[in-house]
Amino acid sequence: MSLHHDLGDVGIASALRRDGRVAGALYLVVVLTGIFCLAWVPSQLGTDAAGAxxxxxxxxxxxxAFLLMQVAFLLLPLAMYRVLGDINRHAAVAMVALATVSVPIGLVTLSHRLEALALLESIGQHPPASVDAAFQLSLQRYGHGMFIAKLFWGLWLLPFGWLVLRSGRLPRVLGLLLLLGGVGYVLQVFGGLLPGFANSSLSNYATLPAALGEIGSCLWLLLFGVRVGVVRTHSA
Incomplete structure (x- = not known):
């Protein structure tokens, strides 16, 4: 009986390590494409249609890159469910649901980016002023959609961070950063509805813990894998 039990634990530990590596690889895709399409690309474009x-x-x-990020982000919470789902099913389901909700929002939002691309390709066929006005409107709509998606980018980190803290399968400091980052995203979204908040220091740094926690989780899963000293501690 003890031998069968030990073999079962070895199999579970092996599965956890494998699932952790898969989650880490997906997280790496999300991180790299996110940095590229959400940070680097906007920094390279002009502020008007002619510059873009x-x-x-x-x-x-x-x-x-944004499309690839959405595909990876759809699969990532499912992979994390396999790593953390046995710790607390309700929290794990909430983690998957909150992350998944953001994907259709992001894809609908991307349609405004495609509208903007079509306008860029039509430059020379219409008066520059009208193209630029329509281009700015498309980007504004894109920004509004991203504002909503950002809420769910933060909310999914709350159950994710709590599961990391409770499980110990990743360093607990990462779980704390994920929790703080989730709160930061939510604060940034609702604070953004208040006049002047968007330009405050609090808004600028609110999501810094999320960046540290998510990049840290990605690298830990890829480099070190899941800690399996204690495995499959079922909880409702």
Whole structure:
């Protein structure tokens, strides 16, 4: 009986390590594509249609990266469920649900980016002023959609961070950073509805713990894997 039990624990530990590596690889895709399309691409584009048209290839690459990010982000919480789902089923289901909700929001939001791309390709066929006005409107709609998606990018971190803290399968400091980051995202979204908050120091640094926690979790899973000293501690 003891031998069968030990073999079962070995199999569970092996599965956890494998699932952790898969989750880490998916997280790496999310992190890299997110940095590219949400940070680097906007920094390369001008503030008007003419400036963006000069970098239309970069604009296209940003759209492709965003699509890839959404696919990876759809799979990531499912992979994390396999790593943490046995710790607390309700929290794990909430983690998956909150992350998954953001994907259709992000894809609908991306449609405005595609509208903007079509406008860039039509420069020269219409008066520049009308193209630029429509381009700015498309980007504004894109920004509004991202504002909503950001709420769920934060909410999923709350059950995720709690599961990391409770399980100990990743360093607990990462769980704390994920929790603080989730709160930061929510604060940034609701605070953004208040006048002047968007330009405050609190808004600028609210999501820093999330960045540290998510990049840290990604690297830990890839480099060290899941801690399996204690495995499958079922909890309702």
């Amino acid at each position: 048209a000069a970098q239309v290839g970069v604009f296209r690459a940003g759209i492709a």
